[in-house]
Amino acid sequence: MHTALLYLITVLIWGSTWFAIEFQLGDVAVEVSLVYRFGLAALLLWLWCWWRRLPMRMPLPLHLSVALMALLNFALNYYLLYQAQLYLTSAMAAIAFSTLLLMNIINTRLFFGQPIAKRIYVGALLGIGGIVVLFAPDLAERSLLNTSLLGLILVLSGTLSASFGNMLSVHNSRRGLAILPMNAWGMLYGTVALTALALLNGKSFSIGSTPEYLWSLLYLSLFGSVIAFGCYFALLKRMGPEKASYVIVLFPLVAVVFSSLFEDFQWQLSTLIGFTLVLTGNALVLTPFHKLKPLWLRFKPRKKLATVP
Known part of the structure; x- marks a missing residue:
């Protein structure tokens, strides 16, 4: 799939999942809702891999690595984010989570020694500054007490x-593990970890009966987990963490659209300034200027070849 399409799919889906998570909070315990989400996602992925006859066997060291990835990426990460949205709005949570870009840049340097362009x-x-400006009214009205x-610490x-x-x-x-099998195993391990957490916390495995809960669960499982993570991990493999994770800065823009449509988000001057900053940062991160042909060479007229009479 083309890189731009991978970006677009990931941004649109993950930008909308923050709003969908709101319908998962309430009567059903957070860890139980996550068991349903990743359990269904794991089932769909395993069925797809079986239908495509993808190789699913891995040596034990890879199983351990995938299990740890699942614990960090699917279980602990989402458990903390769901808990945070009990205290913060989806927009505030999305803003704080956009710091993943900076964390990935730093960790890429620390773990892989990869030089990062200035x-x-x-x-x-x-991009981060644009998100802050975009939600400046919300930040000004909220107290960071209690x-x-x-919620901020959890995010x-x-x-x-x-x-x-x-x-x-x-x-x-980089060790040659294909994305779909890795995600299938990872979401299975994540489901097991979340199930153990729910049992340890004494949570009952009830399920929400409202249409909003069921539809949001299906959307978060299929689109938010299976499709979006597949696209994002493909970007990680193709472009590296520092560029791929710029989707984390872009998806709060989608959250603004949802807030405008469903939560009466008020457009202000800060909104326009924030959009401009984020889009400028996006262009700056994604454009390797040293590889681009100078503009004057692009439009320089070509010499006509001499023709033989």
């Missing part, structure tokens, strides 16, 4: 867990 740091800071501070902790999981995903891909 433009990526500048672009990332512009529950809000707890940042989940984000750090996701970043470590991203590093393991890149490591596993």
Whole structure:
């Protein structure tokens, strides 16, 4: 699949999942809802791999690596994010989670020794700054005391867990592990870990009966887990964590659209400035200027070849 299409799918789906998560919170325990989400996603992935006859066997060291990736990326990460949305709005949680880009850039340098172009740091800071400006009215109105501070800590902790999981995903891909089998095993291991957590916490495995809960669960399982993670891990393998994770900065823009449609989000000057900063940062991160032909060479007229009379 073309890289731009992978970006678009990941941004649109993950940008909308923050709103869908709101329908998962309430009567059903967080860890139980996550068991349903990743259990269904694992089932769909295993059926797809079986239908495509993809090789699913792995040596034990790879199983251990995938299990750790699942614990960080699917279990701990989402458990903390769901808990955070009990205290924060989906927009606030999405803003805080967008720091994953900076965490991935730092961890890529630490774990893989990969040099990072200066433009990526500048672009990332512009993107993060754009998100902050975009939601400046919400940030100004909310106090970081009590529950809000707890929610912020939970989001940042989940984000750090996701970043470590991203590093393991890149490591596993470089060892030749295909994306779909890796995700199938990972979501299975994540489901087992979340089930154990629910049992340890004494949670009952009830299920929400409202249409909103059931439809959001299906959407989060199929689109938010199976499709979006497949596209994102493909971007990680193709482009590296520092560029692929820029989708994390872009998807809050989708959250703005959902807030405008369903939560009466008010467009202000800060909205326009935030969009401009994020789009500028996106262009800066994704454009390797040193590989581009200078503009004047592109439009320089070609010399006409002499013709033989």
